[in-house]
Amino acid sequence: MRNEPLLTVAPLTSVSSLAELYAIALFQAETASTRYQQLVASADPSFVPVRRVFEILTQIDRERARTIILGSLASLNKRPDSADLRWTPTDIVPADELSDVVNSSLSTAYDAWALAVRHRERAFVFWTYVASLATDRGVCAVAEDFARAALQDGSLLRRERRLAWRSLSESGRDGGTPVSEPDSAALLESLLLKDIKLWSQQLTPQQCDVLSKLMPSPLPPASEPQEDIADAGTLDQIRRRVLQRAEQLSELYLEEADRAADEFSLELAQKLAAQSIARLARLRDVASAASVRPS
Template identity: 55%
Template structure:
C-alpha cells in the first residue's frame, strides 16, 4: 500500500466564493507558466528536446491563465486578485521536481511529458478536493469543471508522452498490450472500506453518522445485529485510521489505472472511479477531523 499522500498538503479550508476560487486557479496557473518558462529558456544544446516540451507547456499555461481571467471577469466583473486569497494556493508544479529534471543527465522529452502528466493529475486531485468541500453550488460546479479540464488536459499530455516514448524507443509503446492491473484488488479494498465506514458510523454522533452512511448508500438508521458488541473508543480510532488508509489506497489504484489506460473507455472508467474515490476520501478526512 502506498505511503505517500496524493497531495503533499490538502486544501486547508473550503473555498469561500467564486472570486477566491478564480484567484487560487490564476495563481497556480501563473506559477506553472513561470516555472515551465524558465526551463523553456534554460539549458544547452543537449537540452533542446526537453526545452521544446516546456515551451509548449508554458504556452498552454499562459493560455489557461488568460481563460481563467476572462471567466472571472464574466463571473464577478473583475480579474482575480491576490486580495481574494485566504490561504496560499497549493503548489501544483513544485520547483524541486523541475529542478531534478533539469539537472539530470538522463532527462528526455518522455520524462518531461511524464512530469507534466503528474502535474495535471495533481491538479485533478486538488480541484476534486475543493469540489468535495465546497459549501456553495457555484463553487462546487466550477471546481468540478476545473477538475474535468485537468483530466482532459492530462489525456492530451498522455498522448504526447506515448509519442515521445515511441520516438525514443523506436518501437511500439510497451504499454499498448493490456497490462496487469490493480483493479482486481480494488473490489476487496472497497468491501473492506465500506465495512469500516459502517462500523465507524455506529459510534459517531447523529450528523456524522448520516454523512458516513451516505458514503456507502445506506440511509438506514437501524442498529446492526452486533450493536451490543460495538468496539470501544480505541478500536474505533483504529477503524478510522484504517478506513482512511483504504480510501487513499483506492484513490491511488484508480489514478494509476487511468495513467496506464490504453483505450478511451478504460481511461474514462478509471477517471470516474478516481474522482468518486478522491471525493470520498476528502469527506472521510473532514468527518475524522470533527470532535466526537
Template identity: 55%
Template sequence: MRSEPLLAAEPTAPVRNVGELYAIASTQAQRAALRYGKLAAAGDETFEPVRCVFEALSERERQRAEAIEAACIAAIGRAPAQADLRWMPMDLVPTEELSDLKNSLLSTAYGAWALAVRHRERAFIFWTYVAARAELAIVRAAAERMAREALHDGNLLRRERRLAWRAERSEAHAGDAPAATELSSAALLESLLFKDIFRWSQEAPAAQRRHLLSLIGDGSQGPVPETNDTLPHPEALDEVKRRALRRAEQLSSIYLDEADKAVDQSRLELAQQLAARSIARLADLRTIASHTG
C-alpha cells in the same frame, strides 16, 4: 501504486466564493507558466529535446491564465485579485520536481511529458477536493469544471507522452502494452472500506452517522456488515478511522494509476470516474475525522 501521494495536503480551507476560486486558479496557472518558462530557457544543447516540451507547457499555462481571467471577469465583473486569497494556493508544479528533471543527465522528452501529466493529475485531485468541500453550489460547479479541465489536459498530455515513448524506442507500439490491472485488489479494498465506514458510523453522532452511511449507500455497493458486530471501544475505534482513511487513500491512488495506464478511452473514463468519487469520499472522511478528534 504510487510511492507517495500526488497531493501532499488538502486545501487549507473551503473556498468561500467564486472570486477566491478564480484567484487560486490564476495564481496556480501563472506560477506554472513561470516555472515551465524558466526550464524552457535553461540548459545546454543536451537539454534541447526537453526544452521544447517546456516551451509548449509554458505557453499552455499562459493561455490557461488568460482563460481564467476572462472567466472571472464574466462571472464577477473583474479580474482575479490577490486580495481574494485567504491562504496561499497549493503548489501544483513543485520546483523540486522540475529541478530533478533539469539536473538529470538522463532527462528526456518522455520524462518531461510524464511530469506534466503528473502535474495535471495533481490539479485534478486539488479541484476535486475543492468541489467536495465547497459550501456554495456555484463554487462547487466551478471547481468541478476545473477538475474536468485537468482531466482533459491530462488526456492530451498522455498522448504526447506516448508519442515521445515511441520516438525514443523506435517501436510503434512500445508504449501501449497493457499493464497489469489493480482493479481486482480495489474491489477487495472497497469491501473492507465499506465495513470500516459502517463500524465507524455506529459510534458517531447522528448527523455524522448519516453522512458516513451516505458514503456507502444503501448496501447495494457491498456486503452489509453483520448487525451483531461488536462495537469497538474508543481505542479500537481510532484504529478503525485510521484504517478507513488509509484504505480510502489507497483506493484513490489505485484509480489514478489505472487512469494513467489506460490504453483505451472507455477504461480511462471508468478509472477517472472512480478516482473522482474516491477522492471526494476521502475528503469527506478526513473532514468527519477532523471534527470528531
C-alpha cells in the same frame, strides 16, 4: 526522480467565494507557466527535446491563465485579485520535481511529458477536493469545471507521453522495470466499507448520514447485525484504517486512469477517482469533527 504524492494537495480550508476561487486558479496557472519558462531558460541546450516540452507547457499554462481571467471577468466583472486569497494556494507544480528532470543528464521528452501528466492529475485532485468541500453552489460548479478541464488536459498530455515513449522504445532504450500488479480495488472497497460500518457505530446520526451518501460505496442502512467493534481494534485504529484505505483507493483509481488503454476504461477510472477523492475529503472532515464517546 521525485514524485510528490497526489493526495496531499487538499486545500487548507473550503473556498468561500468565486473571487477566491479565481484568484487561486490564476495563481496556480501563473506559477506553473513561470516555473516551466525558467526551465526553458536554464536547461542545457543539448536537451533540445526536453526544452521543447517545457516551451509547450509554458504556452499551455499561459493560455490557461488567460482563460481564467476571462472567466472571472464574465462571472464577477473583475480580474482575479490576489487580495482575495485567504491562504497560499496549494502548489501543484513542485519545484523539486521540475529540477530533478532538468538537472538529470538522463532526462528525456518522455520524462518531461510524464511529469506534465502528473501535474494535471494533481490539479484534478485539488479541484475535486475544492468542489467536494464547497458550501457555495457557484464555487462547486466552477471547481468541477476546473477538474474536468484538468482531466481533458491530462488526456492530451498522455497522448504526447505515449508518442514520446514509442519514440524512445524505437531508439533502443530499455523499457524499464515492469509495473507490479496493483492492489485489488474491489477488495479494498470491501475492507473500507467494513471499517466504515464499524466506525459509524461511534458517530452521530448526522455524521452517519454523510457516510450514507459517499460514492462509490456508501454506508448502507443499519439493517443487519454489526460486528463487535472490540473485535476490530480500537476506535482510533479503525478511523486510521478508514482514512488509509480511502487514500489507497484514490491513488489506485488515478493509477488505473493513467494506465487505461481505451476511452471507456479511462472515463470509468476517472469517474471512480473523482468519487473516491471526494469521499476521502468527506471522511477527513468527519474524522476531524467526530466526537468520540468515552470507552
